[in-house]
Amino acid sequence: MKLEGKRKIWNEYQKEIADDKYFYVRSCIRQAVFPGSENTYLRIMRDVLKKDVHESAHHTTCTGIGYHTEVVPFETIQTVVARNFALMREAGYENYTPSCVTSFGIYTEVLDTWHHFPEERKRTAEYLKKATQRDFQEPGNMAHTSDIIYKFRHQIAEKSKYKLINKATGLPLKVVDHIGCHYAKMFPAKGIGGAEHPHVLAGLIEAFGGEVIDYPERRHCCGFGFRQYFIKANRGYSIAASKKKFESMEPYQPDLILTNCPGCNFFMDRWQYALAEMEGKTYDTKGNGIPVLAYEELAGLMLGFDPWEMGLQMHQVGIETLMDKIGIPYNLNEKYKGAKGEDLGVPESPRNINFYK
Amino acid sequence: MIDFGFTPFAAGVTDLDKANLSLAKQITEHEPSFNLCISCGSCSATCTAGQFTKFSFRVMCHQIRKGNTTLAIEEASKCMLCGKCTLICPRNVNTRNIIRLVRKAQTTTP
Numbered sequence: 001m002k003l004e005g006k007r008k009i010w011n012e013y014q015k016e017i018a019d020d021k022y023f024y025v026r027s028c029i030r031q032a033v034f035p036g037s038e039n040t041y042l043r044i045m046r047d048v049l050k051k052d053v054h055e056s057a058h059h060t061t062c063t064g065i066g067y068h069t070e071v072v073p074f075e076t077i078q079t080v081v082a083r084n085f086a087l088m089r090e091a092g093y094e095n096y097t098p099s100c101v102t103s104f105g106i107y108t109e110v111l112d113t114w115h116h117f118p119e120e121r122k123r124t125a126e127y128l129k130k131a132t133q134r135d136f137q138e139p140g141n142m143a144h145t146s147d148i149i150y151k152f153r154h155q156i157a158e159k160s161k162y163k164l165i166n167k168a169t170g171l172p173l174k175v176v177d178h179i180g181c182h183y184a185k186m187f188p189a190k191g192i193g194g195a196e197h198p199h200v201l202a203g204l205i206e207a208f209g210g211e212v213i214d215y216p217e218r219r220h221c222c223g224f225g226f227r228q229y230f231i232k233a234n235r236g237y238s239i240a241a242s243k244k245k246f247e248s249m250e251p252y253q254p255d256l257i258l259t260n261c262p263g264c265n266f267f268m269d270r271w272q273y274a275l276a277e278m279e280g281k282t283y284d285t286k287g288n289g290i291p292v293l294a295y296e297e298l299a300g301l302m303l304g305f306d307p308w309e310m311g312l313q314m315h316q317v318g319i320e321t322l323m324d325k326i327g328i329p330y331n332l333n334e335k336y337k338g339a340k341g342e343d344l345g346v347p348e349s350p351r352n353i354n355f356y357k
Numbered sequence: 358m359i360d361f362g363f364t365p366f367a368a369g370v371t372d373l374d375k376a377n378l379s380l381a382k383q384i385t386e387h388e389p390s391f392n393l394c395i396s397c398g399s400c401s402a403t404c405t406a407g408q409f410t411k412f413s414f415r416v417m418c419h420q421i422r423k424g425n426t427t428l429a430i431e432e433a434s435k436c437m438l439c440g441k442c443t444l445i446c447p448r449n450v451n452t453r454n455i456i457r458l459v460r461k462a463q464t465t466t467p
Contacts, residue, residue, distance in 0.1 A: 277359040278358055279358070
């Protein structure tokens with residue numbers, strides 16, 4: 001194929017991403033399990049890129065978890081989504097940027113529903129008016145926060161102190177990307193690169209000088225299928241899905257797993273611990289596990305943010321191995337200290353996976 | 358080891374490069390309609406023997422294609438050869454003959 005033709009086709013896989021003035025909505029899971037990651041995103045956007053990012057204390061969950069587990073009906077979720085859109089317009093913004101991939105899928109699904117079934121939109125507007133006296137309008141532009149980081153990846157890379165290069169060997173670090181299923185598998189046109197060639201994380205890895213590893217189960221689910229995980233009897237399916245991915249990436253010995261979905265980040269991280277405790281196996285050669293980072297955590301590390309300020313101690317698999325390879329300094333004495341230097345307590349050590357403390 | 362109350366389920370993946378597919382090959386040679394099966398399950402839904410045992414013709418076909426010869430032979434032994442599955446099959450697969458060939462393989466397999 002001619003390069004010109006390739007470029008033309010690739011253009012069809014792009015999406016429009018707003019340049020500034022974002023309305024930011026947080027993720028339920030991330031605030032619970034990786035509370036520093038969203039703060040890191042805001043630091044990058046406001047302090048490094050000097051962008052206007054607004055968040056409302058009144059915004060709520062998208063109720064995606066309740067929806068996917070059939071607890072919350074579709075009428076309810078549409079009204080909740082409409083309320084969050086109303087808050088955005090009231091604040092004077094039109095570019096909606098959810099932090100969660102599940103939420104991104106929910107918003108996309110609801111917008112698509114309203115497009116094809118205007119009567120659903122009309123009914124939702126009535127429900128919203130009745131319940132909150134609010135009116136709403138659809139966003140002018142909607143992008144996941146990983147899209148935003150992707151858009152500014154070269155600017156971030158230019159300002160970065162570090163690169164994804166092994167300090168000892170001078171070779172690029174090997175990184176596997178894992179993109180949340182609800183990012184582009186449901187509505188391919190809404191993701192950069194669609195469902196077949198998602199580039200949202202690979203582009204970031206390349207910008208930081210790392211090597212993207214293409215492994216057989218790259219597009220496989222992380223294991224956080226809602227119905228698999230939330231019912232304990234089905235959790236064997238969840239951990240089996242993660243195990244399949246780890247076994248598939250193991251021969252390539254990756255230095256890092258990069259994710260853009262809160263659930264994937266959590267499961268790729270925590271299931272490594274659970275598998276180590278169940279089966280005594282880790283998927284690296286030294287018993288440390290493979291570090292897992294979200295896109296803004298990686299960007300923050302590259303920019304030289306303090307790892308403990310970003311909350312990287314909340315990850316089950318230690319990030320220290322990665323920082324050692326890149327040559328990022330860190331102080332283990334401050335790992336479990338709060339913002340004011342208070343002692344947060346050191347967690348119990350796992351038995352089968354190395355733990356830095 | 359810690360008991361979390363659940364363990365990873367074994368993956369049902371078959372490595373087709375390593376699987377023994379001789380039975381599938383033998384059946385296809387003698388009964389080419391085996392390849393017409395779309396696994397719709399009409400055979401299993403109508404199966405008389407399946408009312409009384411866990412026999413499923415569809416599952417047996419899967420075992421044959423995955424190279425699980427022993428399991429396939431075990432399944433075939435439950436069939437009563439009534440032929441209802443042959444009548445119902447939307448693809449005109451000669452199901453009775455497939456059962457017969459699997460049983461024949463039982464006698465020829467060492």
